[in-house]
Amino acid sequence: MASVGGKVGRFYIAVTIFAAAAFATPADSADRRRAHQETQYITTDDVQAEVDFGREVAARIIGKYSLYENKKLTRYLNLLGKALAGNTNRPELNFTFGVLDTDIINAFSAPGGYIFITKGAINSMEDEAELAGVIAHELIHVTEKHIVKELGIKGSESSAVAGIGRLIGGATDVAKVAFSQAVDKAENILFNRGYQQKDEIEADRLGTLLIYSMNYNPTSLIGYFKKIKGIEGEPTGSIKKLHPPFDERIKSIFSIIAEDGLKQDGTLRKKERFDANI
Amino acid sequence: MCHRSDSSVRPVSSFALSLIAFILVFAYNLHAAEILYVQSAKAKLMSDKNFKSDLKETLKRGDRLEALENSGGWYKVSAGTTKGWVHRLSVSTNPVMEKLTLISADAPDISRGARKRASAITSAAAARGLSDTDRKRLNEQGRADYRSLEKLEKDAGGISENEVEEFAK
Numbered sequence: 001m002a003s004v005g006g007k008v009g010r011f012y013i014a015v016t017i018f019a020a021a022a023f024a025t026p027a028d029s030a031d032r033r034r035a036h037q038e039t040q041y042i043t044t045d046d047v048q049a050e051v052d053f054g055r056e057v058a059a060r061i062i063g064k065y066s067l068y069e070n071k072k073l074t075r076y077l078n079l080l081g082k083a084l085a086g087n088t089n090r091p092e093l094n095f096t097f098g099v100l101d102t103d104i105i106n107a108f109s110a111p112g113g114y115i116f117i118t119k120g121a122i123n124s125m126e127d128e129a130e131l132a133g134v135i136a137h138e139l140i141h142v143t144e145k146h147i148v149k150e151l152g153i154k155g156s157e158s159s160a161v162a163g164i165g166r167l168i169g170g171a172t173d174v175a176k177v178a179f180s181q182a183v184d185k186a187e188n189i190l191f192n193r194g195y196q197q198k199d200e201i202e203a204d205r206l207g208t209l210l211i212y213s214m215n216y217n218p219t220s221l222i223g224y225f226k227k228i229k230g231i232e233g234e235p236t237g238s239i240k241k242l243h244p245p246f247d248e249r250i251k252s253i254f255s256i257i258a259e260d261g262l263k264q265d266g267t268l269r270k271k272e273r274f275d276a277n278i
Numbered sequence: 279m280c281h282r283s284d285s286s287v288r289p290v291s292s293f294a295l296s297l298i299a300f301i302l303v304f305a306y307n308l309h310a311a312e313i314l315y316v317q318s319a320k321a322k323l324m325s326d327k328n329f330k331s332d333l334k335e336t337l338k339r340g341d342r343l344e345a346l347e348n349s350g351g352w353y354k355v356s357a358g359t360t361k362g363w364v365h366r367l368s369v370s371t372n373p374v375m376e377k378l379t380l381i382s383a384d385a386p387d388i389s390r391g392a393r394k395r396a397s398a399i400t401s402a403a404a405a406r407g408l409s410d411t412d413r414k415r416l417n418e419q420g421r422a423d424y425r426s427l428e429k430l431e432k433d434a435g436g437i438s439e440n441e442v443e444e445f446a447k
Contacts, residue, residue, distance in 0.1 A: 041371050047378050056408060059422035067426045071433070078434045083446040089317035089368055091339060092375035096434040143367075180408060206351075209367055212329065213318075214446060259350070261330025 045155030047092055053153050054112025056183045061108050061116055065100040068119045073099055076277035081115055081135050087213045088143045105228055106239045108190050109138035111148045120235055122278055124228055128270035133221035136207035146199040147189060151182050194242030204249050205256040217269055218262040222250050312345040314353060314369040321368035327352035334362040340374045
């Protein structure tokens with residue numbers, strides 16, 4: 001009898017706690033869980049690990065394609081990129097933007113704030129709004145930590161998250177091998193496998209909101225995608241292989257323009273400044 | 279006697295414990311509302327969860343917000359006495375951090391030896407990642423280019439916040 005009463009009592013208490021939690025929660029629980037995942041607390045060590053890691057990946061991107069040495073263009077790209085980055089939720093990162101010396105049409109980002117766009121991509125653009133759209137897409141890969149999350153890059157040794165987090169804080173051979181393997185994986189994501197499709201779509205959608213926050217035309221990426229969609233052969237080979245189909249991306253951008261009420265009237269394209277700097 | 283006393287008290291204890299638990303958990307959840315900090319230079323506080331609604335206020339970096347609700351990438355927040363919606367692109371649960379950099383103030387000039395330069399630049403993270411030997415090997419194999427990256431970092435780092443603000447106007 002005492003045993004049954006104890007079980008009933010514990011059950012009663014458990015149900016009560018559950019009810020209290022449910023009634024007292026201002027947002028619905030699924031939203032709160034998602035919100036928590038989206039905004040997980042990060043430490044300075046986490047950011048430092050992300051930057052250290054991203055720097056190695058950035059060196060490999062330049063190793064593959066080489067930098068395009070053009071001071072005026074590089075400065076212009078950095079002014080635009082840093083202005084966009086100032087409207088994101090990662091003010092702790094020192095963003096660095098570079099032009100890659102290749103005619104292929106693509107752009108790349110590495111964790112920690114390293115963003116690259118190819119000379120071929122810039123040459124196929126009409127105005128600054130299109131350039132802002134592509135840079136914003138890459139910025140979102142960084143701010144949303146798509147690679148960092150996938151590979152479990154963390155600096156905190158107390159982290160219980162699986163991955164290489166606790167390993168990269170040390171200087172052992174095991175740690176170095178784990179770090180090096182993680183950089184290899186990131187390189188593979190960038191050049192062979194591509195980001196996850198949902199991450200690409202998110203980068204398009206949030207990138208569109210990001211350029212809108214600077215009053216650029218929200219349809220800029222759509223116009224750019226429609227244009228390069230028709231380019232066949234090597235220039236667009238890697239971008240088509242590594243991203244979702246352009247039609248799907250365009251549809252997704254149109255949907256966020258409608259959902260979030262983005263207006264085109266009075267928005268900017270900045271063609272003159274673009275032409276003066278490329 | 280003792281046994282009978284136990285069985286008569288237990289239901290009352292369970293109810294009392296449940297009541298206390300309810301009050302504690304209810305109170306905890308009410309006060310555990312998520313705190314957000316504006317991270318972007320500016321953030322629009324809209325009257326609804328879209329940009330076509332009315333702009334209620336422009337928030338600035340570092341502003342502390344209490345999250346009341348989350349829906350479709352938007353947070354309903356309380357910013358002081360004003361309530362409204364802010365997009366998650368502009369906020370996070372972290373207080374605003376200082377900018378991090380790998381390049382120390384006493385880093386040697388870029389024109390000096392590559393190995394020495396790489397060593398100084400990565401001093402803040404010396405224990406992490408690849409050693410100078412690893413990097414030299416990758417450089418020689420053409421798989422990585424640290425020298426060009428350092429030059430790019432230096433050029434990009436030379437742009438001031440005022441110049442960026444001027445550009446963004």
